Amino acid sequence: MLKRKLCEATFQWRLKCKGPLLIADGRYSQNEVTKNFDNTEKKEKKGWYPDKFFSNRVGSDDMTKRIRDAGSNPPDKTWGFYVPATSIRGPFRAHAERIIRSLMHYAPHPFTACDPLEQDKENHKETLGCSCRLEKEVKEVSKYSVVCPACKLFGCAGLASRIYFIDAGIEDGYRSVYRDMIGIDRFTGGVYKGAGGANMRFHVLENTTFTTTVTITNFELWQLGLLAYVFRDFETGLVPIGFGKTKGFGAVKGSITEITLSYPNAITHIEHMGSLLSNATEREYYGIHTCAAPLFEHIKPINGGLSLYKSVTVTNIPAFWEKLAAKFNRYIEDLDRQVKENIT
Numbered sequence: 001m002l003k004r005k006l007c008e009a010t011f012q013w014r015l016k017c018k019g020p021l022l023i024a025d026g027r028y029s030q031n032e033v034t035k036n037f038d039n040t041e042k043k044e045k046k047g048w049y050p051d052k053f054f055s056n057r058v059g060s061d062d063m064t065k066r067i068r069d070a071g072s073n074p075p076d077k078t079w080g081f082y083v084p085a086t087s088i089r090g091p092f093r094a095h096a097e098r099i100i101r102s103l104m105h106y107a108p109h110p111f112t113a114c115d116p117l118e119q120d121k122e123n124h125k126e127t128l129g130c131s132c133r134l135e136k137e138v139k140e141v142s143k144y145s146v147v148c149p150a151c152k153l154f155g156c157a158g159l160a161s162r163i164y165f166i167d168a169g170i171e172d173g174y175r176s177v178y179r180d181m182i183g184i185d186r187f188t189g190g191v192y193k194g195a196g197g198a199n200m201r202f203h204v205l206e207n208t209t210f211t212t213t214v215t216i217t218n219f220e221l222w223q224l225g226l227l228a229y230v231f232r233d234f235e236t237g238l239v240p241i242g243f244g245k246t247k248g249f250g251a252v253k254g255s256i257t258e259i260t261l262s263y264p265n266a267i268t269h270i271e272h273m274g275s276l277l278s279n280a281t282e283r284e285y286y287g288i289h290t291c292a293a294p295l296f297e298h299i300k301p302i303n304g305g306l307s308l309y310k311s312v313t314v315t316n317i318p319a320f321w322e323k324l325a326a327k328f329n330r331y332i333e334d335l336d337r338q339v340k341e342n343i344t
């Protein structure tokens with residue numbers, strides 16, 4: 001995509017989860033902790049090293065040591081719990097794809113969201129991921145112009161993402177607890193009797209609050225409109241995150257507390273990528289339409305000192321979303337028209 005920054009939107013997004021939240025630390029493995037235990041120690045300590053641990057900033061070796069030393073007490077604040085950006089980004093993208101697919105479910109690629117993991121060209125041509133579809137070089141136009149709507153925003157192999165999330169530290173006021181559960185055997189429906197016994201122990205945090213920053217560089221208006229829908233569904237608690245969704249874990253609710261838009265100093269009013277591209281040839285190369293209507297209202301300048309970019313903050317967030325959601329609706333209508341034209 002473009003090598004220069006034309007515009008940028010930044011969202012402060014605060015998420016809360018009253019019940020259990022488990023963002024599992026990928027470095028932790030129960031086997032690693034218990035591998036040097038002798039049989040007596042294994043027996044004595046059986047049951048209190050959990051199956052999964054909340055993501056934290058303790059070094060891997062130190063983590064193992066702390067777990068061995070801690071007895072049955074759940075870990076405290078000094079562990080530095082946080083939600084990694086990827087754990088927010090994953091469910092966020094999946095939900096955006098779901099929205100696109102539910103509106104364009106009948107459409108062939110690239111008019112609906114691809115399945116990024118699908119690589120079977122023989123049997124699943126219809127749902128093939130964009131990165132796989134694009135293995136042949138595209139010459140006359142940019143990759144951006146030929147990928148599906150989801151990959152335009154989130155990227156795929158060979159095309160960088162334009163949306164970024166940052167790691168979010170957990171604010172004070174949470175509880176760090178162990179949740180013991182009975183493992184259910186998937187085949188018999190009864191209590192699981194395999195290795196490790198029936199009990200599963202999970203380390204979860206309850207009553208958590210955390211804030212991430214979501215940034216989109218070089219946005220098109222419909223992309224902000226898509227975010228309006230994704231953020232709304234997170235606000236109503238429709239999108240769980242982390243491990244154990246079927247156990248009721250990770251029921252987050254998120255709300256936007258601040259929106260900032262930046263654009264080059266030389267421009268007198270806020271714009272989006274379509275109208276900031278230098279000319280029609282460049283727009284065509286990226287497959288982007290311009291949009292003349294002035295869009296951004298309810299904004300207030302931020303005095304940012306010496307900078308090549310001006311920034312404004314949005315003063316009426318609901319009105320902002322409403323206008324942008326309409327842009328996404330128009331974009332979908334346009335895709336729909338293109339599909340019909342292709343068929344006839």
Ligand SMILES: [Zn+2]
Pocket residue numbers: 113114115129130131147148149150151152156
């Ligand atoms: Zn795609």
